[in-house]
Amino acid sequence: MDASLLVIIVVITALAFDFTNGFHDTANAMATSIATGALRPRTAVALSAVLNLVGAFLSVEVAKTISGGIVDDAKITPAIVFGGLIGAIMWNLVTWYVGLPSSSSHALFGGLIGATWVSSGADAVHFTKVVDKVLVPAIAAPLVAGIVALLATFLTYRLTRRARPSVSDRGFKVGQVASAALMSVAHGTNDAQKTMGIITLTLITAGTLSPGSGPPTWVILSAGIAIALGTYLGGWRITQTLGKGLTTIEAPQGFAAQTSAATVIMASSHLGFALSTTHVASGGIMGSGLGRQRDGVRWGVAGRMAMAWLFTLPAAGIVGALAGLLAGQGTFGVVLVSVLAITMAVVIWLLSRREPVRPEHVVDEIAAQSEPHKLDVAA
Template structure:
């Protein structure tokens, strides 16, 4: 009974993470279309939510990587999965608070790896899988998107340079509807699968699935797709502003190439089962489309802040996951530990929100 309750808690936490992944990464999909006025905000978000849902059903290779390619599924426990999810959710909320488009994917992987290190030691981490399927793609993907977008925008400007600005802009805005839809579909195929993989890990730890070759149940696919779609529809407006206007002042041609380049890279990675960061990819595409026009078009300070958040994501989420697991184990593990961790998070969130909403003291009060 206690094990079933803990499994339900872990599944709820996984779907909560999936929801935060949706509203955190909405900007990746819609910011370019909104900033160039290719689509009105609510319509762009609705299209992204629907296609995120559909995309989740197109492949399960990334889910298989998460479930069996990064940590030893035979050593996983429900407490480890829960602690890893805590690390991911906390990092997602923190970066959303500051409007930084960081990677939900790497937050999830970092949280699980950190919790597993504390629980079972380094032998439970599949170093080759972590390096080959997470770290290397994390380095290569944004550079590849940067290069593809940069070359593409130069070709686009050369081809469309003789056209009248008005018709050309309208044409690229229509093209953005297509490339933006492709990007949303690609986001669903890659990002929703991470939650599927983590719930599958929890089912393995619970004993509901075979640890040797776990198959993702249909109810996991449907619930994960629904959670990320709902999160996407809620919209992460803080990050949308960063992606849409704070990196470069984007025109329709740049939005078209950035979206198309990002979609191509993500779909290729999904095909081979790499749990790619869609944030890294589309950010690389946006910067590449701006830098190819002229280097000064990119606000490199904002891009640098994003890069720092990228570098910190896995270790920061890993540290949070490790602390969450340590606290859970300290109070006795089982179901009690995760419930205590959950209570701490709820109380901390309420305190932070109240501190944020409390007005500063008046000058005369401060003087007194």
């Protein structure tokens, strides 16, 4: 297949991935604000989308980690990147359908590593870099966010115990919106950059950019827009799980959890750690649940989320490896992979239409919900 045509396909696929990432992650930034009634769902999502876009322009460190680090750009082709992306998108769609906040980022890394490994051999994957910039932060960041949120929640309740309820009620709702806004910006700085990194990597493997380049402006712009659109259009389904499923959230907790998560993400982005915003947000929410009361976390739901996280890298890796192998066979392979992926996406979308979840429903269910949100997960 013509190399430039393949590059165009990969760029479009990467932007589609970015869109699904936004779809997934509205919840991270806005779940707690929606759950406590600090923001109306539509406003929350629109605000989040705009700030995602802003965040995308703030930094390129994470993009560089991806385009210049975790795989050997001399040993892979655009077809392999394409396979990896397809693996990531498929895993994202499946977890979105069952309402599980799994990590889009780890899906992306899994897909890319799987595809590279199978097509170009294990030595084309820089495992040291993967451990240093991806795996260790993957475990550390949610823990850090959780610990910080725990302390922050405890302090917040302690310090405002004697404030007037009317004042602290209003105050924390405003504080929560501010911290949610910060979270959206943080999200743009980490997640939008992953797509930029992938597109940049593709351009490098195709010879359009020299190795070690940062993302060009059009890449930054289009990645920012794609994630913002995705954020605006999707995410109701997962908002349910994060908003009330893990722990019951009050406004001061939401404030503490978001501020912690946003700060951890920004600090990490700044150092080029490509971490999962989903994991960090969940860590923050759990920490704040514990900070308010000792039994403040629904460990069952948390455990199922952790399981999904464990599966994410290998599952996306396997799909990515298969797709990468197929796509590497030439034009026919690329077309076949595309058709399969589109078919599966349509099937999942149709399935999700059978019981659509819309903003109005999210509010109703959150208000009425006293039982833990159920997850219909087979795995």
